[in-house]
Amino acid sequence: MTRLLVCRHGQTLWNATGRIQGQTDIDLDEVGRAQAEQAAVLLAAQRPDVLVASDLRRAQDTAAAVAGTTGLPVHTDPRLRERGYGPWEGRTDDELAETYPEEFRRWRAGQPVRVDGVEDLADVSKRMTEGLLAAAERAPGGTVLVITHGGAARRGIGALLGWPDEIVHTLGALSNCHWSELRSGRYGWRLHGHNLGT
Template sequence: MTRLLICRHGQTGWNADGRIQGQTDIALSEVGHAQAEKAGDLLAAQHPDVLVASDLQRATQTAAAIAAATGLTVTTDPRLRERGYGPWEGLTDDELAQRYPTEFACWRAGEPVRVDGVEELAEVSGRMSAALLDAAGRAPGGTVVVVTHGGAARRGVGALLGWPDGVASTLGSLANCHWSELRRGRAGWRLIAHNLGA
């Protein structure tokens, strides 16, 4: 039975400030580095066989800490990046609500957002599903750790489980350096646990 542990990266300064990161390449904060080290120890106890990460540095830095704890080599995949938010990146919720009130309300409600430069949910789901399936294929019957981003993780989990966007949107946000566990058996993928970590 193949296990996928889909982990969110550690905290960044923009996380702490409540800023939309999207695909802006922000490094981990000191808190984020400490979270990554702790996650590395916890994930090492899961005896993973493969470690794959988004190529954005907050994910690769998190994956490096996991690699140090597990002895695995990190493979990066740009398809695991966060949803692209274009002109929204770097803004806080208050700034978004002022500049894009209608679109922001739709986004908060989990509805589609039509703003030039903001990636469509179907595109995120499609690339995340493909990346997760490729990662899982690297260790059939083994355990694969994937380090990605909060919104991307939600869409990836939903896509593998066959959930429509409205259902995927109800999945709670992953805390920094927490993960979802999916297992693939004869009946396909199943969500075993969500928001694991310490």
């Protein structure tokens, strides 16, 4: 059995102010750094064998806190990045609702949006699945910790579990520095916990 812990990075200023980050490379804020240090202790107690992170700074800095506690090296995989939101990055919900009313409604309903520069959900699911499976292959039968992003985590988890889009959308968002636990066995991947942490 392989355990896969899929963890969201710590808080950034854009998280705190309700701005869409996407693949814009934002640093952790002071709260996010404290969250990462606190989560590092809890995640170290899970005894991970491997640590893999998105290449964006907020995930790398969160992973660095875990590495400092566990002594594990951080492996980087750009497939674990957040969904690319193109022209939506840096904007708030209110701004999007005003500028892209129909697309914004569809997005909030978990439906596909057709905006140039906004990454297709199927593409996010595909690359996240590839990234998560590649991470899991680093320690078959062990515990693999992945530091990624909220929206990307939801898509990757749903894809590994074989859930259709309408079910994936119902999975609650991961809080900053919280994680989901998946385990693989003879029946494939199964979800054993969601939004774990303190």
